[in-house]
Amino acid sequence: MQTKISVQTVEFDVGEETRALGRVSSQVGAITSFTGLVRDINEQAGVSGLFLEHYPGMTEKQIAEIIAEAALRWQLQAVTVIHRIGALQPTDPIVFVGVASLHRGDAFNACEYIIDFLKTRATFWKKEQTAAGPRWLTTRDSDVESARAWQKS
């Protein structure tokens, strides 16, 4: 399995990443992707901007672990995870998860698994700029639930 992990400030190109996943092997039949965007509302407050930081070294290791777990559960040919850090605006793409597989069921499951654990386990932190001033976000209960659901399956 081929893996690409990048934590970066610059924007990613979903088209280029998808093409790269398809080039891994002529056996790839399905590519699924998740692209997360900064929303202008998060819970209540109007969000004018976001600042993201991570733990260099550890974050990349955690992402590699999450991908390795997914590869134990499903048959995967390639996985790409790109997470942006630094200053972001509403509607900016923030995270990309792309999965290439022979079959679409595996590609869908692995893609959702990886983003669910990225949200709850990888060392990223978000600070929102809101009308009421800046604030650090905390893990969302719904994200914790999504990750927990995989442990039952």
Added chain:
Amino acid sequence: MQTKISVQTVEFDVGEETRALGRVSSQVGAITSFTGLVRDINEQAGVSGLFLEHYPGMTEKQIAEIIAEAALRWQLQAVTVIHRIGALQPTDPIVFVGVASLHRGDAFNACEYIIDFLKTRATFWKKEQTAAGPRWLTTRDSDVESARAWQKS
């Protein structure tokens, strides 16, 4: 909800389609996509090429119905379905399903639902060029099963 449906011979650009889905509203938080590629093996034979045809008018109507059903089940902000027809080679992208939603759970479910029913209900036909000569494909049992599973949920 915004919908784009296209049956076309030319290649699509996953990056451009994803950006367009994100532009629909500043509330879009999640974009999921499925890209199907022509594989060089399908069941047994080595496939050197594929020819796809559809039923102009009816096919587009069926795709619109499948999208409308998905929109009844999940909260969606935009859906794009692009299906190629004509002559295709192994590794060529053949189908794109993109879904934009506020939340990723809805986006993942709707994307998988739409491709599952595209495979079993939309009037497309594939003729494979194999080492043993051309042959028309028939619906795969595994695809029928995937579509059936949604009726139980």
Added chain:
Amino acid sequence: MVKLIFFASIREDLGVSEAEEAVDGATTVAELVQVLGLRYGSLWTEVLSRENILIAVNQAMAGLQHPIVPGDEVAFFPPVTGG
């Protein structure tokens, strides 16, 4: 007259992609298939009676007992294989 359309293996096996045909009193798809068999011979009867053949009347899936009236568009095709 009804408009007939044939797709994929059905088109290839009949050697026809589209035709305008008189219904000769046929009021259902099944009766139309019978009329066409009498008009064009056993190949048509065989192909259009295949167990897995699918039918659409006016671009909506239909069964053999679906009514037809002049002006309808009736399509015959094998199981679909999209995506």
Added chain:
Amino acid sequence: MVKLIFFASIREDLGVSEAEEAVDGATTVAELVQVLGLRYGSLWTEVLSRENILIAVNQAMAGLQHPIVPGDEVAFFPPVTGG
């Protein structure tokens, strides 16, 4: 000496992002927090003892009872919010 790293709200509340500190006999994370509280005052004790604080030793998640030895990298941070 151990290398301390603080992220996000923990860094802002302490006003420090990284530090090299003597362990003064501390052999676990909990003991290290005690030593740092004695050295820098109650703000450090309060911040590093928060209920939801997370700890990593050498870039792997760890609990308060995790052993530490000189040369370790010990990080303190709030709940993560990626994706």
